[in-house]
Amino acid sequence: MDYTDLFIDGSWRPGQGGARFDVINPADESVLASVASAEIADADAALDAAQAAFADWAGRKPRERAEVLRRAWELMTARLDHFAHLITLENGKAGNDARGEAAYAAEFFRWFSEEAVRADGLITHAPASGARIVVQHKPAGIAVLVTPWNYPAAMGTRKIAPALAAGCPVIIKPAAETPLTMLALMPLLEEAGVPKGLVNVLPTTKSAEVVDHLLHDPRVRVVSFTGSTGVGRKLLRAAADQVLKPAMELGGNAPLIVFDDADIDVAVEGAMLAKMRNLGEACTAANRFYIHDAVMEPFVDKFTARMAALKVGNGTDPSVDVGPLVNAATRDKVAHFVSDAVAKGAKLRLGGTVPNGPGFYYPPTVLTDVPRDADCVDDEIFGPVAAIQSFTDQEDVIARANDTEYGLVAYVFGRDMKRAMQVCERLEYGMVGLNRGLVSDPAAPFGGVKQSGLGREGGHEGMHEFMETQYISADW
Structure with a gap:
């Protein structure tokens, strides 16, 4: 496997502690690769990189961000077989199923390349005060993305694409069972024009410790998680300490x-x-x-x-x-x-x-x-x-x-x-x-009610999970 280190600030790093863990092929229980395991110091490095990349990316014209995402869709679509094979190796799903996931994952880049230019605001006349009401949507800040093992590609792109479309940098913690697909996506994003530091990947066997540290850093403003309801509750408790904006796609029945x-x-x-x-x-x-x-x-x-x-x-x-x-x-x-x-x-x-x-x-x-x-x-x-x-x-x-x-x-x-x-x-x-x-x-708002989550991914709503609404009251 070519990409098995941490990806921070546009470079591959072995991790501060030097620890690694094995990724197992579920078809025969063989070891596919040894992957670097992130520590707290690596999380801090990713935070620094994301913060440094934030202002430039948020300040770019929506069309510029859209073109980068469109290019990511083109590149991934051209390499579906490669990603499908990698998904099969680390996740186990059959080839047709894996190829379907790869195509679905790529489609989020295309959809949100189109949504990047649709963060429409509002100007209206307040009927009582006579003031002008100006509403706009701004990128929220650094987003921490925690993804599961069942869709190693799609659960990442479903979060990365809207975050980048909105103007936010991200730090991704993929599941330890299936980190290889997300790591392999990073050279593609570089080729598409994603600036260094904007997307950082931290595989780790210390998920609870690393994610908790990230969620308690004041530079982080969004946490997006897909996984079990039990883990989602824990992340919501941690997010409350910094009053983070949560997007939770949790369990189902x-x-x-x-x-x-x-x-x-x-x-x-x-x-x-x-x-x-x-x-x-x-x-x-x-x-x-x-x-x-x-x-x-x-x-x-x-x-x-x-x-x-x-x-x-x-x-x-x-x-x-x-x-x-x-x-x-x-x-x-x-x-x-x-x-x-x-x-x-x-x-x-x-x-x-x-x-x-x-x-x-x-x-x-x-x-x-x-x-x-x-x-x-x-x-x-x-x-x-x-x-x-x-x-x-x-x-x-x-x-x-x-x-x-x-x-x-x-x-x-x-x-x-x-x-x-x-x-x-x-x-x-x-x-x-x-x-x-x-x-x-990708064009529909994915999400649940009750204990199945908060917020929506995909559709028009997906990008707004990574944005804050600002209202300006003005007279002119």
Whole structure:
């Protein structure tokens, strides 16, 4: 691997303490690379670099910032295969899935190159005082970005692109399981014209210590995090000390509802996308399937056949559909959810057995008659397991779907659009896929309600997470 040191102020550094950690290939448990582990002193160096780069970048014309981001999109699009291969190696996802992530990640650069010139303000006449109200949006300052392992490229670009579009420098702490993709992105950003110091990357095994230090530096003004709700709560507590602007994309427990009038083929296709994209290792993954009794049998038969046809193996093989999970802990948690559900009365229709190693594999699995007290009903499965329940009453299924502390995404399938839209509006979720199994889009505001987060990424809203609104009252 070419890029395995810290990236600070436009240069590669081994880290102040000299410590390194191994990145493991989840397909065969081999060591991919040894990566530098950041210390507090490295965090301070990144802060100094980001602050030094801030004024010049914030002062550039929006079109100049936009052209740099556009160039980043062009360069990444030309190298999708390279990034997809790297994603597969360190994350495990199959080649097609990895290429889809790389293309999705690149698209954030294009979208926010267009949004960079759209930070529209306002001039109006105050009706009571007669003063002029002038409103503008200004870059907030240094943003600390903390990204997860499940989307090593996209969760970074979804934060980097709007921050740069807004005029902010960033410090990124990628997940220790998957730092290589983000590090490999840095030479591309340099080539695109991103000034030194504007983007800094700090992989580390001391995440809590390093991130806490960053969040308590007065130069930092934004923290953007994607990950578990538990970690998000801790970061919000730390952010409160400096009253930082938080953007939190946290956990999910997505319901997938199939009504009796649904097109079964459309519902099965949507369910495959919602469940198996990224092996189910996604906060948007369908976690609880609610299928109407009238269509339960045809849905389960077709869905199980599709799941059974998936090929499991090393994602570097282009014929493979399902790669390994990211690590042993994730695999073991998935195995627990299945055994717990079966012990409580669920029926195992497919899969459910951990294969012999090496690699952290778990097969596509289908459970029916999953009881409401099964652990997987209340927690994210984060793996290729479909937990199916039945329903007959619309009010009951809405109540069951909303019976969770999470509120990221839900999925609804049905031909009666009036009923479907009414149900969508009553679901307590920030996003709903209606007759679609895929909701993520750079042009749409991604985010949840309740314990699933604060703020939005993507869409028109994404750039404003990195800006502050200033109002000037004037007479002229």
